[in-house]
Amino acid sequence: MPDLLIELFSEEIPARMQARARQDLKRLVTDGLVGAGLTYASAGAFSTPRRLVLTVEGLTANSPTTREERKGPRTDAPDAALEGFLRSTGLTRDQLTARDDKKGQVWFAVIERAGRPASDIVAEVLDSTIRNFPWPRSMRWGAGTLRWVRPLHSILCLLSDEAGSTVVPLTVEGIAAGNTTRGHRFLSPDAFTVTGFDDYAAKLRRAHVILDSHEREDAIRQAAGNLAFARGWEIVADDALLAEVAGLVEWPVPLMGVIEQRFLDLPPEVLQTSMKEHQKFFSARNPKTGRIEGFVTVANIETPDDGATILAGNQRVLAARLSDAAFFWQNDLREAKAGMQAWAEGLKSVTFHNKLGSQADRIERIAALAREIAPLVGADPDQAEQAARLAKLDLRSAMVGEFPELQGTMGRYYALAAGEADAVADAARDHYSPLGPSDDVPTAPVLVAVALADKIDTLTGFWAIDEKPTGSKDPFALRRAALGVIRLALENNTRFTLRDILFEARGISIGQEYKSGVKELTQKLLKDYEAAEATIAELNALDEGEVWHLNQILEKQENTTRIVSIEQARQVAEAYFGRFSFVENQASRLLIDDLLSFLHDRLKVYLRDQGIRHDIIDAVLAQPGNDDLVLVARRATALNAMLQTDDGKNLTQGLKRAGNILAQAEEKDGVEYSFGADAKFAETEQERALFAALETAEPAIKQAIATEDFPAAMTAIAHLRAPIDAFFDTVQVNTDHQIVRRNRLNLLHRIRAAGRQIADFTKVEG
Amino acid sequence: MTSPNRPRSFQEVILRLQSYWAAQGCAILQPYDMEVGAGTFHPATTLRALGGRAWAAAYVQPSRRPTDGRYGENPNRLQHYYQYQVIIKPSPPGLQDLYLGSLRAIGLDPMVHDVRFVEDDWESPTLGAWGLGWEVWCDGMEVSQFTYFQQVGGHDCRPVSGELTYGLERLAMYVLGVEHVMDMPFNDPDAAIPLTYGDVFRQTEREYSRWNFDQADTQMLFDHFKDAEAECARILAADPVDGAGRTIPMAHPAYDQAIKASHIFNLLDARGVISVTERQAYIGRVRALAKGCADLFVTTEEART
Structure with missing residues (x-):
């Protein structure tokens, strides 16, 4: 069983690429060897700045000989068929045997493929590995065409066993494999030969190289x-x-x-x-x-x-x-102590995104939103707004300019230097949190308000300009922002109706666009006669109400559309942007529905990681109040727990069966069975038992849901399992007796309604 | 830090590099006679990196980065400084060793110092060029940029050039053990008239810093930029056949205009009159010029062979 040693010796490999390169080398070579029919006991990969190394132990010396029998045409088939068969097998007629088959005498061919020595296979696999190596970025050098991460200088490729070691014959673009390498660039620059991995590692160490x-x-x-x-x-x-x-x-x-x-x-x-x-x-x-x-x-x-x-x-x-x-x-400290006004001013000229305004615009929106969110999370609105206004000012500081990764950290120092309260200063540092899925989630109320406002502004903003994540592309880290919103809500047990906050955020943003739009257009209309003409023409093309409004503005102007006063310009600009704001406000509902469903998807991913099935989350999301993330999570958790019990699984079956029968009957009869089930029409004991069980369960479920005690609601509905099972086991719903049938369908409705209080069970799988 | 082998002045560092690279067979060229931001802009690098012809050159290039001006007060930053540039095409297999030899030549012995090749990919958005390589560290300080050119002006480099760039002031300050660039001996400290770097450049740094930041006439610069851009485009589009029937495409004169546009853009940038969004657009305009020059140079080279 030979061992294989490969060393690819090059100029300095970037440190950040080495770990991945080790894995890739091991994978590509061992996959290639195994694909060619060899097996091995173990493999290990190593790297230094100048070398990439693979050792494979216990490699089979040859790939096995394979034997394949192939069935050909009948012996009495036309010659052409036989010739085709000979061509495809590469054999001659005398190498075939004729045997009886179901359809008569048939030619059979046996194709033998001889095993190949490991060194041939290694040479092939290594050649292809080098040529196709998945470096994140590779290059050419000199006059050659080979690509490697940096110039490749030598290849060491040895197969060794008890009898000794041999170089695997292989040449890649003029670099012939050998059995020599070099030590440390300065301390041991001379070449030396090696016989196998142990010898290699030991000699390298003497040559001032630690391989691992x-x-x-x-x-x-x-x-x-x-x-x-x-x-x-x-x-x-x-x-x-x-x-x-x-x-x-x-x-x-x-x-x-x-x-x-x-x-x-x-x-x-x-x-x-x-x-x-x-x-x-x-x-x-x-x-x-x-x-x-x-x-x-x-x-x-x-x-x-x-x-x-x-x-x-x-x-x-x-x-x-x-x-x-x-x-x-x-x-920076000097500026901080002076109140950081220069930084706030400076952020006006820093673009956040060309369609979303400057960083100053963004801060303005976040501050307004943080103020709205503050009462919902128990924060003081003034403090939340102030914290949001200061939180990003350090982006203009010289230190953050030099070390962007210190954003926030410096903000806290500077806010404290400016004499701000700890709660406000902390927001500067921590409002970006949580960034990664394992980051701590802020808990201080002011901080929660600012962190939420920051993320929600980002989400609604990019949604409004239609820059949503697609596939693996998420350049603005919107998935991360969504997860941040979810974790901030759930881990702080913060209750709010997310839809309202998203509307609030959109409203703030539309208001801001309106204000800055009006301001800019007013200036422009006064200066630019052609722009004024065009704007008025555009407004005239709109519906009646607008034209009437416009006429009111321009009436004073005796048959000319020329704008002369600043007041007039402002009114035209307001009419113009009022129109935009109106359209955008109209579009907000769809936009927010879409964003909410994105947030729900992220919530599913988050809850799935907590062991909750996606269908269970779907069943809960179908309930009203699905934009209260805490509520959704708690319902889903309780439902998940119940569905892991026997009662829960069977209950689901019962509820689904009830739903199906009911739906079919309603479809057939064209009516909705939703009222009037009466125990006095019950014919069987099981039917009466179900009525009784519902009498107890219905108020219990209602009470539990009202107090948001979901485990209690689950317990209450789980009590219906036995009566429902017994009912379906013994009672035929669709009887010929129409009064009894209607009564039973109405009873099924009560079951469905009981379930609906908790979740949409039709969405639960299994 | 002192040893008999060590250079004693800024100019001695330069002279030793010149001798060393001359001994390695490089043509020692003179600086290009235009304002450039880095030694790479010299046509001996930018244009000669293109095409199939072998090439080996080394030269000092005075470089200007208006935004780096500090009125001569910062110990390390200058708006005018020197780069030493080596370019060899095709890159020889032992280029790293040749480079290390140049460090020994200026008194930096890799057996005593810690010399490292640390990943640093090079990219010039204005030249449409990129390459892979390293910044070379000596005792934690970046002393050179080492690049294998992969593309210039949007063209693949075949063969590949190896390019070395030394920031001469910083390197010499380290070799000479000087803390402030203005204190660095320019000529031999024992000369009859010993001169420091400050004697030569302190006043000019002050004057240019003021002009770059506060005084340069921006309207004139905007006009010059447009003129250079237009002239470059005109030269590139000109009929390659002259009045006497000779075919003479003019890649080099066109490239001069591209260099000029690039430097004017740097001046405008220092004056703070180019916004973040405009910045990208200007860089794109200069790149388009450089690319046009590269295209013409490549076709000219192909026609010559």
Whole structure:
């Protein structure tokens, strides 16, 4: 059983691509080998900045010989048929055998395919793997046509067993596979030969290369931890940074440095972000002061001066970077203390989206909406509005300009510097939450109001300009915004009718467009005679009421449509945009229905992750009040629990059966059976029992629903299961006796109505 | 940090790079005689990266980025600075080693320093060009940009050029151990008249910063932009056959106008008179010019072979 070793040696592979490349190499090669009939015991992939490596152990030496028998034409068939068969099998007539078959004598062919040696298969598979490797971005180099992530320099491809190792003969665009590789670029640059994976890994280590990225990560984590410990500090854990750094070095040498005193007053997030983003440094925290006071940089080399030159250089670069940061911080603080008016002003010229206005417009809308939402979530409206007005001002700060990922974080610092209350400052930091599905959901009322307003404005805005997510495309992260709304409502148990809030948001937005539209058009009409003519003509083309209104405006103007006064211009502009607002308001209902069904879809995804079936959610969404997300979730949870019991499953059957019989009868008779079931017409004991059960269950369900005690409602309806089952087992609904039949159909109606109070059971599957 | 091998002045760093790349067989060209934002704009790079002809050149290119002006006060930022540019087509297999040799030549020994190739893809929206490569880090500082050109002016580069760009001031400051660019020795500090970078450029940085930010006549610049754009288009559309019946397409004169438009756009940007949405449109207009020049250069090259 031979082992296979592959190394693809190239110029530096981007760190972020290495993990995926390891998986792809393993998958493509092993799939190819297995597809060609080989089997293997195990496989492992590795990467360093300069190499991508695969080891496959226990590979079969050959693919198996296969034997296939194929049935041909009858022996008395025309020659042409036989010739065709010979062509398709590649055999001659004397290699065929004739045997009796159901239809008489028939030719049979046996096609044997000889197994192939593993090295042939490996050569083919590796060639195709290299040529078709799914790099996120690949390139050509020199005069060649091969594509790789960066220039590919050598291929090592070895099959080895007890007898020794052999190079798999393979040449890709002039690069012939061999058994040599190189060590560390500077510390061990010479080529050396290897015989197999163990030999390879061991020699690489002597040549200053740690092959396994996880081992490099561990080495960095441990050495950095030790360096910090020696000073009484601790490293701020950052797994993403660790993985990236491990992808930048073959021979990690962590070095610790101290941050100059003059930078220690910078917010820790600023220090950490600057060091991480620009320099890929780990931050070291002093637990006694709680501050970030040091850093660890990871070099790729051991030097005669133990890294002194490297550390000094890094320290210098850091000082330059932090000087910039300190400059931004001081300037920003000055602006914050002055009230941040300049930032608010500046956001007027920052486009949020060309159809949705500036960031300032957006803040205006969010503030108005937060004010409306505030009472629903127990927040003070003034505070919610103020928080919304401040929440995004840091987008104009120099620090956020430099480090966009600090948006919000800086906003909180600046709001506090401006003398704002904690609740308001917190909103600046946290109103973007929750971003990811595992992020914490804000709970403070002011924060909930602003966070909801932010997301709902985004959703209604992009819905209005028809920029909805399609398939995998969601450039404005609307699914994330929808999930945010859902989690904010459910996890805070916040009750509101979402439809009303969506209308509110639309109304605010339409109002804003109206105001700015009127303002702009008024100016334009005064200046631009042709535009005025065109606008009036357009208005004239509208319906009667409008024309009448317009005549009223222009009457004073003696048979001319020339606009002379600002008041007149404003009125024409108002008529013009009033028309728009009217149309948009009309369209709002459809738009909001559509948006609501998108939110319902996201709610389904969310609840499905909590183990609630989609059909159950559909059954609940068919009930009134489906825009109260908390209510929907609670109903669905209770229904889900009931449907997992025997009673629940059978009850569903009973309710559906009742519904079906009723629907058929109503269809046939053309009437609705909805009233007047009377126990006195009951003929059987089971029928009477069902009447009795309904007498108890109906008020109980009603009471439970009214108090939103859904588990109690479920219990109450579950009590109907046995009587309904017994009824259907013994009673024929459609009897010839018309009074009895009508009475029974009306009884079925009571069952259906009882179910309807809880959910639309026809939507429940099974 | 000091060793006998270390250069002692800004100009010595440049001279050593010139000697080194000359020794590697590059033609040492002179700067292009127009205002450009980066060494890449020199036709020796932009245009020569196109077509099938082999090419190897190195040169210093004075570069202007009006928005980076800081009145000579910032230790690292300048509106006028120097780039050192190397371009070799096809990119040789040992280009990384050649590059490391150039660091040794200016006194940066990779056995003592931490030299790393960190992913950085290069893209020039105004030139319609992109390539893959790295920024080269020395002890955590970016000292060069290393790019394998994949496309220029919308054309695939075949063969591929390897391009190296050194930010000379920053690199030299590091090599010389200087904290503020204006303090950096320009010539030999022991010369009869020792000059610092500030002696040469402090006043000009102040003057240009003022002009770039506050004074440049924007109406005139808008007009110049339109003129350059129109002239570029006119040259590109001109009949390649002249009055004497000679076929002489004029990709290079047209490209000069594209460079000019690009620089004027940068000036307008520094004056803050181009809005975010207009910005994209201007970049698109310059790209269209550069693409037209690239198209004409490629057809001319094809006709020559």
